[in-house]
Amino acid sequence: MLFKSLLVAGTASASCLHGLYRRAEGEVEIPQFGYEDTFGPLNWAALAPENEACKSGKNQSPINIGLQHHPKPITITNARPDSSVSLATEKPVIDIPQQAVEFENLNTTIEVVVNGTTTFGGNQFGLAQFHIHTPSEHRINREYFPLEVHMVHKGIADETQIVVLALMFELCTQSSDPIIASIAPHLDAIKEAGSKTSIESGVDFSGVLSAVQSSNIFQYSGSLTTPPCAEGVTFLAVETPLKINVPDFNAIKKIVKYNSRLSQNKLGADNIIGVAANSGYTAGGNETVSQEATPAAEGPAPGSSVTISEISGSPVASPLVGVVQRGLRFRY
Structure with a gap:
């Protein structure tokens, strides 16, 4: 089964790409960062020298995406979505063959290792994995979502090119979108950090395909949302949310916990951590x-x-x- 979608390339170090860890055969490598205390996002830059961009980068992800393309401007008095983000001018093309996949618990997220090929503008990109954030990292016009899926791609000819397709999810009382329904029965097998299991039947991406074809897609150049926060990553954020039912959401949340990086500053502006450090508030x-x-x-x-x-x-x-x-x- 083949699925099609559109992607645009960015630039970052593929060896540092979240989820593409260099690891021994059969092992799941646990990342050396987290979301609490001194291992959390506010202190990522102190965990390793290569994480400097986490506190100094000026094009960091995730962001609060504005809606400048809407015919009627939206007035917001107490927040400033980044209205510099524009819509993708083309729709991507992804081919994902039916295949067995590996489902892993990295402690910082749960991840499905899956292969696919995406073509855009004569360039090809390989789908490497998708992983989950709860709650969503990106917001659209200030609205956050219960869950966000990142489908991560890297260039085939040039592995420094990275594209992330970001999918938002909202709660429903019906069945979850097929991408979630495909992994939900296997959650019990990866409850422990470092564990993994095979999903022989693969993952159904038909709902993702439909959303990408019918929805607006925001495009901007940002960064990895995990250390080392390398910039030059192309994000394609699908505006229309997919569905996840309450039981599936609760089951995922119990494993993933909280793994969302705080919203960053507007693109090109000073890093939000530096801004906060100079805010003048006392302890x-x-x-x-x-x-x-x-x-x-x-x-x-x-x-x-x-x-x-x-x-x-x-x-x-x-x-x-x-x-x-x-x-x-x-x-x-």
């Missing part, structure tokens, strides 16, 4: 109003001026009466 969460403080003796003398250096806690009764000048400096 306790109080906002600094001024760098200067007036030492307090037993209280200010009548008619004296007062510099407010910090605001925190609850208001308390005070005998001080006076005029407070406007123009207090708030640092963000």
